[in-house]
Amino acid sequence: MPVITDNIASLGYATPELVLAGFFLFILLADLVFTRNRGQMACTLAILGLAMTLLVTLRLYPAGERLLFAKMMAIDPFALFFKIFFVGSTAVIVLLSPATAYIPRTRQGEYYAFLLAITLGMSLLASAADLVMIVLALEMVSVTSYLLAGFMKEQAASAEAALKYAIYGAVATGTMVYGMSLLYGITGTTNLYEMPQAIARGGAAPLALFVAVLLVLVGFGYKIAAVPFHMWAPDVYEGAPTPVTALLSVGPKAAGFAVLIRFFYAALAVPAGPGRWNPVADIDWPLLVAVISAVTMTVGNLIAINQSNLKRLLAYSAIAHAGYILMGFVLLNGQGLYAMLFYLIVYAFMNLGAFLVVIALAGPLRSEELKDYAGLASRTAFPAVAMAVFLFSLTGIPPLAGFVGKFYLFAALIEAGRAWLWLAVVGVLNSVISLYYYARIVKAMFLEKGPSGRLTVASAHQVLIAALLIPTVLLGIYWAPVARFTDYSLRLLGPLAR
Amino acid sequence: MIGLHHYLVVSAVLFALGMFAIITRKNGVAILMGIELVLNAANLNFVAFSRYVWGGLTGQVFAIFVIMLAAAEAAVMLAIVIAVYDRFQSIDVDRVDSLKG
């Protein structure tokens, strides 16, 4: 694999991060210098920055697969996939924010700057090829998340969310760093791409290696909110400003998956033929992750059933979805990874969409409680219908995008043979359970009687909802281009997925 | 003769102490202290491995980055603690539990 040691030469391949960092500073400075309309200006600049990031990211595709900055950072279609993903999901949040009243006017400049900062952190995380970079990028995402969660600090819930998030996050990071220190002791390197050989060379130290991997997994598991590292998620999701919640449930989660995949597939697996791997040194981490996956979706769905606050319900649903996505992770083959990436795309559309409806209705409805959604369909039809579509897609009902995503996951498991059939069964059962609570929302909106009086939803939000609704429906019927894109994105540096 | 194992034992004990503090202390600031202990335990590992097993400076550099992260985290967390104090008039974590279920 081509390695670029020269830092200056590497810069040319780190343009997305440069642009993001530049705009982050720019917004902060502009916010200090200008005095009028700072919120709008910051929003505009953020959009501009994201657009430019997208542009330079797309221009990186011909670069192929490389290691940059003395093997600190990897650039490959896999990383670019996630960079585009992050830019896209942040862009949705940026676009929906001006029409809401979540963020105090005086702090809007910093708000948008932090949105770019978290995107920067996620981009770095997707590219991180060294434990140092993983820790730094993960911390950047985490710290920015704490701050964003506490952005409405005047409200007790927001402050509480920030505190819990910070404490939990710090513990998870601390544990992960401790695991990394053991990993360094075992392998003598902090570079992911040097680890398989080092592990193979170092002879058998299975127990220490397992402890190290497990502790590192705590850090990643916390980011993707997998059981038993998930417990921060519902409280934080409920307390944080809803746009931030929407972002947290998509962006950092996907970033967690990105680093999880790169870490495990680059450092702890060796390629065994095209599109397959074997775990290095016989550590049975696939089984470990499979159990975590099964428990995660079950716990998430079971608790979600009893929720009455929509944000909290969606938080548990997000936990359950982390479990679904993890199903693809355990297979050690390209098909599993493919299903994961595809599901992430689908998940981004439908989950952001569901949150977007909650956000759009929070203003006119003054509530995020399920009981206030009764009879919503007769008060404002389009958001209600869109919400129903997003929720059914999250359930995995055809012909919506969620169905295709789940289909790929289950099919990959079934294709892999009898070993993982149990996981597929658990997954299907969970999908059924999830229908129970998603349908409850739909039932409330369409069949129950609620107060009368029309609600007006901001037109900016209507447009955004439509923009997310169309792919959610379309991807359920025709997804060939996205599938091709996903397939191409499997070019992970080092071990090629396909 | 002091060897690698000695340091690893100390580090494991520090890690456990830090965890213990995090789990048992009510006070937000005390929890932060526990977190610092955990991070320092990791750092001790890094430096010890660097010295006794692999040589070079990788471990030390990593430890410096961890110290930097700890500083940033401490700053943010203490700021959040102050914000929580403004709302709850307390920094006892078990009283900050309005979000649950």
Next chain:
Amino acid sequence: MQIPAEAIVFYALTAITVLSGLVVVTSRKLVHSAFALVFAFSGLAGYYVLLSADFLAAAQVLIYVGGILILILFAVMLTHRIESLDIRSETLQLLPAIAGCGAIVVLMLLAVYRTPWAVKEPQVLTQTAQSIGSLFMTDYLLPFEVASVHLLIALVGAVIIAGKRGGQ
């Protein structure tokens, strides 16, 4: 028993670190914990010297003792009235914590002792400050820059979150 001096220093440092660590986690008074933490961090700095990581030892003292601890004390003072500085720091879920932390120590030590670490003759490192400095400018340039951006984020964020109602 060739170099008892190292052993003596090590055990002395261990006594300081672990005991003050114990005080940190058990003291009923927050301020006592804070000061005990100074000793624990200093003990760690001593280890670093023993491990011939002199730059790191200095950084430990400067950043932890000089920076983070001051920060902690500020937070203690900002969140309590001066007269009640010796606020009690109570505990909860004691028994499960003892069991859990005890178990994790045991398991980790098991892992440590079962592992055949490839221990080599320790090299004597000189002038680590210079080497680390040049590493930051070469191999570790990217993490270094990322860390600086990270600190900036933390700084701005801390100001915003801790600032008075309504921001600036």
Next chain:
Amino acid sequence: MDLATYVLIALFAPLAGATVQIFLGRRLPRHGDWLCVGVLFVSFVASIPTFNAVWANPAFKLQILSEWLTLGSFGIPLGLQVDGLTGIMLTVVSFIAAFIHLYSVGYMHGDPRYSRYFAYLNFFTFSMLGLVLADNFFLIYVFWELVGLSSYLLIGFWFERPAAANAGKKAFIVNRVGDVGFFVGILLLWTQLGTFRFEEVFKGIAAGQMAGPLLTVTGLCVFLGAVGKSAQFPLHVWLPDAMEGPTPVSALIHAATMVAAGVYMVGRVYPVFTPDAFVVIAYVAGITAFFAGTIALTQFDIKRVIAYSTLSQLGYMMLGLATGGYVAGLFHLVTHAFFKALMFLAAGSVIHALHTQDLREMGGLRAKMPVTFWTMMAGSLALAGVPPFSGFFSKDAIIGATLGFVMAHPQHLLLALFAVGGALLTGLYAFRLMFLAFTGAPRDREKHHHAHESPPVMTVPLVVLAVFAVGAGWGGWFERLVRPPVELPHGPAGAHTLALALSLLAAGLGILLAYWTYVVGKISAGRVADRYRPVYTLLFNKYYVDELYAAGVVRPFLALTRGCAAFDLGVIDGFVNWCGRFTRGVSRVQGWIDFRIVDGAVNLVGNAIRAWGAVLRLVQTGVVQNYILVLLGGVLVILLLKVL
């Protein structure tokens, strides 16, 4: 534009119409009826080039393929195909559907859910067109289900009426029974042959990769789907009840879409059936043809008479297909589509004028409603199989095929009796209806006085359809376009002449009997009924099939329900309720099969799940240190499992 584009337009125009209509229908001028009627005519016009293409070259074949889903060795193709049969079906379905849409504008005028009705109707048509065009089992199953769903919505359209909501449910559930069979059949084919594509399945069967009893069973499973959808005995019970839907819907269901789907499907996948399977099919079909005819004799609801006649005719189609009359069976499907749509619309016109469906309250309408009378007469003549009306040609061919089959296999003589007897019954009940409704003195003067001819928007479709009901049998065009996919045995030479004679005789006798009974009065229907009271009662009660189901299936289910209800802890909220109230009406009805069975079972499971969720919820205490303890505990458990 190339042909594929036209085909896609023809297929998707109704879908587009339905989509726009469901969201915007109420805001459009005239509630969007022009849009929905318009897209159907677009669809019809777009299907004409296809027809031209197959007409110019009967061996024409067009395939529109697209890989829809692939995963490793598993792939589902998304293919459409056009050949002679689909060319005809595409045109006929869109044509009839278009006129039924047009007719609905008048019939449904002023209904509170007028716009919704058209959306459903468009969707129904789309589903049927997709079914016709599918080139693989997967796709045909998808559209099959869509047809079922949309028929359910339309039959239960007036869900405020318990009978309508019940009928919708009944249709849905009975069809589901058939669909299970179909699904199993498809899965069997797939596991044996590894493909869903018709072409490859046929190739595999021709190559002998699947044969013997397994193939017979598979074929019967597939046929079970058709039994449900095409309302063959014993799953026919839903069709007469489906009359509760708006009359144009009945017309659509009976003529071109729903029931035709089963027959079309059997024709489409013809090579899947073994001779043994065909014997079973033939008996099912023969029984349906004959007994439905006998029931029709005793009914007084005008729509029910036509409904039972549909059952009987469907039996004929299947009988033709099963006895080697491939072309005859499908031909009858097409001619029947024309004259049955016509008869329903004419009946609708009568109902519209009289506001009653009871034949006993009609009579003497001929003068009041001349257009309706004459068009209906054309339909009845076609139905009875009187030359030169279209029905004659197709039915004659079917009887010919059946006789041929019976001559070759004398042990199946019963089939011939069913076929000929059915023809006699057809003439009898068709003209019983005509005479009772249109001739003689009006039996309800009040209603008769208010009766009037329907508006042109309703009569024009009648006239157009009548033209086809008369002429669709001429010219041998169908034989030119549709060829059997497999080599069929030729029946003995004399079969056709005999069939011609017998069918003419049977039809003539039937009509004559009707004339004697209901016009001349030589035979008193009442006295016949009295003399054979048990038989009459049996027929009048439709052989008690519904009651048998009630005793054999429904009551045990209800008993089970009560058992489950005992366990039911009374949680009302939740999925089941939502499912139960899928349309609001469905929930209001207690009826045929009580949803409480499902309610009880699922609520039980639901309660258990909820209880678990509530327990797990307790862990989420709100104190972050508890969370961290759980984290630590999780790590420890995993570690311990590893170490031990």
